Structure formats: C-alpha cells, structure tokens
Amino acid sequence: MPETPAHLSAESLAAIDREIAKYPKGKKASAVMSALRIAQKEKGWLAAETIAFVAEYLQIPAIRAMEVATFYNMYDLKPVGKRKLCLCTNIPCALMGAEETAAALQKNLGIKWGETTPDGEWTLKEGECFGACAGAPVVIVNNEKMHENITAEKIPAFLQSLKANNGE
Amino acid sequence: MEISLEINGKTARAREGRTIMEAAAAAGVHIPHFCWHKKLSIAANCRMCLVEVAKSPKPLPACATPVVDGMVVRTDSPAAKKAQQGVMEFLLINHPLDCPICDQGGECELQDLAVGYGISRSRYAEEKRVVFEKQLGPLISTDMTRCIHCTRCVRFGREVAGVMELGLTGRGEHAEIMPFVENTVDSELSGNMIDVCPVGALTSKPFRFSARPWELQTKPGISAHDSWGSNLELHCKGPTVMRVVPRENEEINECWISDRDRFSYLALDAPDRGKSPMRREESSHRLSESPWATALDSFAETIRALSGKYGADKIGFLASPNATTEELFLLQKIARGVGCENIDHRLRRRDFSGGEINGYGITVEQMRRREHLLLVGAQPSAELPLLAHLLRRRPRRLALSSVGAAECGAAGNHILARPSQWSGILESVLRAAQSGGGEKNETAAAAGKKLAGKETSILFGGGAVQSPHYPALLEIARAMSREFGATLGVLCGGANGGGAAKTGAMPRAGGMNTAEMLRGGLRAFVLFQCEPEDFAERALLSRALGEAEYVAAIGAHSGGLRDCARLFLPAAAAAETEGTFINGEGRAQTFAAAARPPGLAREGWKILRVLGEKLGLDGFDFSTFAEIRPQFVGEDFYNGGGDGAAAVSKKKNGADDSGGLELDFAPANNGLELAFAPAIYDADMLTRRSPALQKTASGKNAALAQMHPEDLRALGAEDGDWIRFSDSEGGAMEAAAKANPALARGVLLARCGGLFGAENITAEKMQMDKAASG
Ligand code: SF4
Ligand code: FES
Ligand code: FES
Numbered sequence: 001m002p003e004t005p006a007h008l009s010a011e012s013l014a015a016i017d018r019e020i021a022k023y024p025k026g027k028k029a030s031a032v033m034s035a036l037r038i039a040q041k042e043k044g045w046l047a048a049e050t051i052a053f054v055a056e057y058l059q060i061p062a063i064r065a066m067e068v069a070t071f072y073n074m075y076d077l078k079p080v081g082k083r084k085l086c087l088c089t090n091i092p093c094a095l096m097g098a099e100e101t102a103a104a105l106q107k108n109l110g111i112k113w114g115e116t117t118p119d120g121e122w123t124l125k126e127g128e129c130f131g132a133c134a135g136a137p138v139v140i141v142n143n144e145k146m147h148e149n150i151t152a153e154k155i156p157a158f159l160q161s162l163k164a165n166n167g168e
Numbered sequence: 169m170e171i172s173l174e175i176n177g178k179t180a181r182a183r184e185g186r187t188i189m190e191a192a193a194a195a196g197v198h199i200p201h202f203c204w205h206k207k208l209s210i211a212a213n214c215r216m217c218l219v220e221v222a223k224s225p226k227p228l229p230a231c232a233t234p235v236v237d238g239m240v241v242r243t244d245s246p247a248a249k250k251a252q253q254g255v256m257e258f259l260l261i262n263h264p265l266d267c268p269i270c271d272q273g274g275e276c277e278l279q280d281l282a283v284g285y286g287i288s289r290s291r292y293a294e295e296k297r298v299v300f301e302k303q304l305g306p307l308i309s310t311d312m313t314r315c316i317h318c319t320r321c322v323r324f325g326r327e328v329a330g331v332m333e334l335g336l337t338g339r340g341e342h343a344e345i346m347p348f349v350e351n352t353v354d355s356e357l358s359g360n361m362i363d364v365c366p367v368g369a370l371t372s373k374p375f376r377f378s379a380r381p382w383e384l385q386t387k388p389g390i391s392a393h394d395s396w397g398s399n400l401e402l403h404c405k406g407p408t409v410m411r412v413v414p415r416e417n418e419e420i421n422e423c424w425i426s427d428r429d430r431f432s433y434l435a436l437d438a439p440d441r442g443k444s445p446m447r448r449e450e451s452s453h454r455l456s457e458s459p460w461a462t463a464l465d466s467f468a469e470t471i472r473a474l475s476g477k478y479g480a481d482k483i484g485f486l487a488s489p490n491a492t493t494e495e496l497f498l499l500q501k502i503a504r505g506v507g508c509e510n511i512d513h514r515l516r517r518r519d520f521s522g523g524e525i526n527g528y529g530i531t532v533e534q535m536r537r538r539e540h541l542l543l544v545g546a547q548p549s550a551e552l553p554l555l556a557h558l559l560r561r562r563p564r565r566l567a568l569s570s571v572g573a574a575e576c577g578a579a580g581n582h583i584l585a586r587p588s589q590w591s592g593i594l595e596s597v598l599r600a601a602q603s604g605g606g607e608k609n610e611t612a613a614a615a616g617k618k619l620a621g622k623e624t625s626i627l628f629g630g631g632a633v634q635s636p637h638y639p640a641l642l643e644i645a646r647a648m649s650r651e652f653g654a655t656l657g658v659l660c661g662g663a664n665g666g667g668a669a670k671t672g673a674m675p676r677a678g679g680m681n682t683a684e685m686l687r688g689g690l691r692a693f694v695l696f697q698c699e700p701e702d703f704a705e706r707a708l709l710s711r712a713l714g715e716a717e718y719v720a721a722i723g724a725h726s727g728g729l730r731d732c733a734r735l736f737l738p739a740a741a742a743a744e745t746e747g748t749f750i751n752g753e754g755r756a757q758t759f760a761a762a763a764r765p766p767g768l769a770r771e772g773w774k775i776l777r778v779l780g781e782k783l784g785l786d787g788f789d790f791s792t793f794a795e796i797r798p799q800f801v802g803e804d805f806y807n808g809g810g811d812g813a814a815a816v817s818k819k820k821n822g823a824d825d826s827g828g829l830e831l832d833f834a835p836a837n838n839g840l841e842l843a844f845a846p847a848i849y850d851a852d853m854l855t856r857r858s859p860a861l862q863k864t865a866s867g868k869n870a871a872l873a874q875m876h877p878e879d880l881r882a883l884g885a886e887d888g889d890w891i892r893f894s895d896s897e898g899g900a901m902e903a904a905a906k907a908n909p910a911l912a913r914g915v916l917l918a919r920c921g922g923l924f925g926a927e928n929i930t931a932e933k934m935q936m937d938k939a940a941s942g
Contacts, residue, residue, distance in 0.1 A: 048348075048349050052348070052349075061331070061332040061333075061335075061348070062348040062349075063332055063333070063334065063335035063337075063346075063347060063348040063351075064332060064335060066335060066337055066348055067335040067336055067337055070337040070338045070339075070342075071337075071338065071339050
C-alpha cells in the first residue's frame, strides 16, 4: 500500500495481523473492530483516511469500516482532548443521577456533549450502558479506565484528581 | 421435505426451510413488509412483517422465521394487527409525511402500508429529525429524511451490483444511509436502488418532479443497447417516454435493468434529434429541411443515377446492429433490389476472415449453470451489465482480457494481457488441456487443466471481436470446441445480436463487408441508425464518407453525420417503433411502439418500405407491420419462441478451487495496442446522447485515454496530461490521460478518434501550452 499520512506504523500493523490471525482464513473482515481500535490508539482519533486505510488493509469496502466506526461511540471520529470523559446516561445511571452529573461536568468544563475544551485538555461524550450499572453513574476515561458512583457533587474533586493523575 | 402449517385458519403446505413470508405468499396471504426483498438477503430490521405464532410469547418477523411442522400463524389476529400498527407508528415517527411533494407518492410502499395497516393518528408530538441529502451522482436523487433504514439499497449494492457503495452509518436516532465520505454511486446497475427503495428516499434524478405515477401509461419494451434482451417497462405521458423501469423476466433480467437501459430514453429529445427530413443541395454547405416526398424521391433518383454511373457495387449499406430485425431485413432487401451486395451490420470489426459466430451459443439459464465460462476480451460490466451480475454469482470462470474488471478478477481467475498475446495464451491453455499440464506458462497450464473435460462455454467480448487477432482466436476456440466440446459465442452483438446476421444484412459472395467498404473507394453510402462513433475504424469511416459523392443517413439523430450527409431521413428510435430484437440466446422478442416519433420522424420500417417502393422494387407493397415477415422467420417467431440455443447436457458441477491466476505480462517494445473495450456509455447513438449517463463517472472517463500507471509514468506523464498518439498509418489523436491500474501493460483504452491502426501506437506527452492552443 502506498505511504500516505493515514498509513499505520509497523507495530500497529503487526497488532492488527495478530487480530486477523484469530479468525479463519479469508475472514479478515472480522478483525475490523480491533483494527479500528488499534488505528485509533495510534492516531488519537479515526479520520476518514484512517478508516479507509484500515478497510483497504482488511480488503473490505471503506463504507463497511465506516459503518462500524460510526456505530460504536468509543471510536472517535473527531480529534479528542487529552482526557476523554464518557458518561453513561442510560436508565440505571440516569436514575442514579447521571443527568445531574452531566450538568455538573458541562458546567465545570464549559463544554457540551461531543465538544473539546479550547485548550485541548478535555472532551465530553455521552455513553451507552457500560454493563457496570451497579456503580451508576459511571464515567469511562480514555476508553479504558472506569470510575463508578460519579455523582454531581463529586465532579470538582473528580476533575482535579484526573488532572493530577493525568487521566488515571 | 414438505411440512404443513396453518395460516389464518387455513392449512398450507411449504418446503422445510422456507420462511413464513414465503409460505404465506404461496398460500395467497399478503404480509406487509419493507426490508424483505425476494432477491436480497434477509435483514429483518423493519419489523413490519410481525405475525402472531401460537406458543410464541412475542410476535415474530415472518421474513426471518422458518416454518415448522404444525405451526399456527395468524397475520390478522388482534395481536398481529397491534404489532403492525405499532411498527407503523414507530416508522412514521421520524418520517416527514411529505407525500404531496414526494416523487414516490402514488407508488410508495410506505404510503400503501400506512393506509392499509396503520392507524390514522400518531401519539408522537416531539420534534422530528432531519437528515441531509447525499450527492450520489447524476442518476439518483435523495431525500434522506424519508429513509426508513430498511437497508435494501445497501444490500442491493453488496449483493447485486457487486460494490458496496452505500452503508448504514451511526445507529438509533443517528442512523443514516450514506456513501463513504463524498463518493457517488457509480455501479452500472445503480438505478435499481431507486426501485428497491420502498419509500421516496432514493428517486430518479432525471425523472424528478416531471410526472405522477397515475398519469403514466405503462408500455412493454425491450432493451435496445445490448444483446441481453432485458425486458423494460416504458412509462409514457401521452406520446412521450417519461421514464423506464424493469419488467420482470426471471429467465433474462430477473427484476433488474442496467442504468443504460433505464436512462437512455433521455436521448429521445437530444438537441440533434431528427424531426424533419433534410437535404443538402449541390451548392450548399448546410442541410436544410425538406418535405418527405421530395426527400424520398431524391433518394431514389440519386441511387438510381449513381448505380447507372458507377455500378450498384459502388454503393455501401451500413446498419446498426441495434436496428430491429424488420428494419435490417427491409434494408438488405433494398440493397439487393438495386443490385448491391455491399451491406453489413458488423460495424465494430476489423478483420472478417475466420468466419462468423452469432449469439451466445447457450441460453442465459445455461450460462448460470455451465461448469466453466471462458471469457475472451470481454469487459462484462461495460458490455453486458447483467452478465456481470450473473458472473458475480458463479465462481467458475476464466477470463482473458486487457481490462481487468472486478467481476473477472477478484473472485474468479483472470489473465491480464495485451490483445496480441491472447491467442498465444489460449493456445497454451488448449495444449495444457490436451496434455494435462506441462506448459511453461503456469497460469495457462492451470487453466487448461481446469477446463479439460469440463462443460465449457467460450464467450468472446467486444475486445476480441474488434481486435485484428479475432480470426486467430476463433481458430483456437474452434479447436477447443473439438477438443472438449466447448460451445462458442459472442457477447457483443448489439440489441439484435442473435438476429442481425439472419436477416441477410451481411454481404454474400461478391459483396463487401464493413472493412472492405471503408477501403473500397465507394461512391455512395447509406447509413441506417449509425454514426462514425459506432465503428471500430471510425477514422477510416469518416475518410470514406468524406470522399464519397453521396451519403444518405436514416436515423434518430443527425449529429454524427451532419457534415457529410447529403440526405437525412429522421427515423424512430426503438421506443417509438414496433419491431423484433433477437437476443444473444436466440430469443425473439417483438415489441410495440411505446411513444410517438417526434415531429415528422417516422418508423424505420415505414421509411424503408416507401424507399423500396420509390425504387420500384418488388415486395414493398405492404402496408402494416404485421405483413413484414422476414423470410427466415419460423413458426413461433412472433410468439417469442425464437430458435433457441444449442441443447446442453446437464452435468453435475464438479468441485473447483478458484485460486488467483493473475498474470501481468511485461510490456512489449512495439508501442501501445488499442484495448478495444467499448466504453459503457459510448455504446450507441442513444447512450451517447443521454445527458445523465454522460455525467456519470464512467461517462466522463470515456473521453480520456486510459493507460497503465507504469506506462504513463514511462512517458513522464500523469493524470490530466495531454498525450498525442500516432500510428504508422498516419492516424493521430490527442486526449487527456488517466492512469488505470486495472489495465494490462502496453494497452491504450480510449475512443480511437483519429487512429487508423490498432497496434504500434506511439505516445508522446504534449507540452501544456501546445495542448491549450490545440
Ligand atoms: S434509502 Fe430507501 S432503500 Fe435505502 S435504507 Fe433508506 S428506505 Fe431503505
Ligand atoms: S446504565 Fe450506565 S452502566 Fe449500565
Ligand atoms: S420485512 Fe420482515 S422485518 Fe422487515
């Protein structure tokens, strides 16, 4: 494949190859979710060119990879800040105060759903049930670290600690 | 195995594995549905088909639920009705309900089912969502807010058109049908998406806002562009064709048609459409309108005078292979009546030695089942879009061509080579088949082994038939036919591919064929429904016409011949006349006129009849279409019987591995070779003049000179650079270049404008200032 800015690093490609190997021969397309995740990890977000690159690598139409990338909201189709907070707003979380948490997050960060602070530090996203309803309301940071019981009054301290621990 | 079930209280029988939807349809019970389509995979995402099944706690989707023995299904119970009404209410939540300004109004599945199965009020009072339009190209209009996300269009692309051009992105509230970024929909079957879309989300762009379905009269028709013989439905308002849609015929086109068949009607009122006879006086440079009587008399007088002066053998008759059987029959009768044997319809041909094959040699049904198809020089997606669809569904095929099309390549076995290499490759395939391998060329050896002893059909495409190597290819194909009983056929015969030769519109002993006529110093030409772009050697034709004393053109459009014709007689296009086309299978399909020819234009057979009479020839004193009975016609000719193709034994398909057989030959040193792949929208007078087709990606590419990227790089040129091509016979042409990695090395895919030769073409990049001033 030609060297374009969307080209992934050798490490990422090796990681994708490992995913492909998990499926039967000729079923490369099955690795699309992992491949997109790996690509996002390298590039920070999924530009259309990156999605097209992944699709070509897996020999599927670009629009098929696009369908997957737009279906799951852990894929970021726009650049995101250093810390991406994803708050679940589905019913159990909502019953436990996710709406107030959302309001507090928006007020403290000064951004709305899907936006990034001008300094590039924070991005706020609305999530769907993470399967961790026991700890509702739930926030996931940078797709990997889960924080439970994040009620509105905890927000200022929560944000402080994230800043201090660099998102951990 | 058959099982029995109960649908709405009546006992029905169905084969195991069938769905409730199919079983109900067979039992005459209609179940409302949107996403289900008999030719597409099951998605079960619209939920409109919910039915009540005894013992199931929830209603089940009929389209995705297989029948089981003893099943009790109710499609009209209170529970089923409640489910249907609920689904309908949901579907309409975000639907704009803008039927008064929607083109689908009156033929909309959503409208019909809402009336039939919905309730008249909605409880939804909140804001509706709006989805922005997508730019899908010149053929399809979008109103995406109306979309109900049935994904029929997506599945059509993946499963029928062979390219996934649309997808369903997002989910829930945010789901949208769209192409990748800003792509357009470019497949040659794309118009069928308009038909499969059950709502007004995808509609025909050229037809937009021009008529309501209930104003239209439906007339049957037959495709006039290729030898498949697709069945059409022409929708007319008064005397005018407003749009064209498929007419279902399971044996031929199923429920699809190509975009060419769908949108070529737009050429019926092209600016150069002939609406009045025109004549050019000796002294004048311009054609001017003339009454029919004068025009017809002048034709008869001139033909008589010229045959007196030079002999009738100095006249040439050339007709389009898309002309009807009756027209061709009458034209050859006129030619022979005046004592002239120079008549031909094989316009896209260079070398006529080696004999003739007409039609496919097998039926479409047999094509679906043959063990092997060996395609030589064919580009199915451009020549016969529905053959491309057929090929996508069957893995056993081997293709040899200079243009690698997706339908030949990925899934099947494809050898990419220059036309001059084809006969050598075919020979090794044959030798490998005879000896069971041992060929140096591995690809050919593998191919030979595959074909040996198999039921094979060899099909020549336009690339082979137009090439100077056709006779050599034919010879090897005949040997293959002797060796393992392969049937032979040609794909590219035009709308009358199976019939034109039978009408007698071909020279007999002593007559000239097309190639000879172009070189024979003829004094007069009579052209029927064709123009220079329809010829393989168009530069030679233009020269011959320029040197002739008299050129008479009978056709729907005057444009291509305006400069050289002395007489132009405006004729009906296929949609405006009755006639018969015999397709590649040999199937005769007679059709009636759907529309009226414009202005003073008349049906071709009527014009020819009067010309025959004016010339004082025998056998032209009939007055109705039914009286023209071409002599070769058999008993059931007009009943659509045709003479059929050769009988083929139904052997079981053997197992087959379809590993890749890709082969790229190194470029030879002796210049470029023409690839002879007819551009899909440069096929005939109508497609060339359909503005919508010309605006498609394939339409725009036709004007470019396409070459392999490496060959282009060797010239120091890139996309968009102007290249001057010249041949050893003094021909030359200039065109903008486009790199096409699907081409074999060393071939040139272009409209061969000013070139005389087909090989040894030299290319040179032009300087920009020169190109600009030229
Ligand atoms: S555009 Fe039409 S065919 Fe495609 S998903 Fe929407 S409603 Fe279905
Ligand atoms: S609803 Fe929020 S985690 Fe399940
Ligand atoms: S037709 Fe059965 S779910 Fe759509």
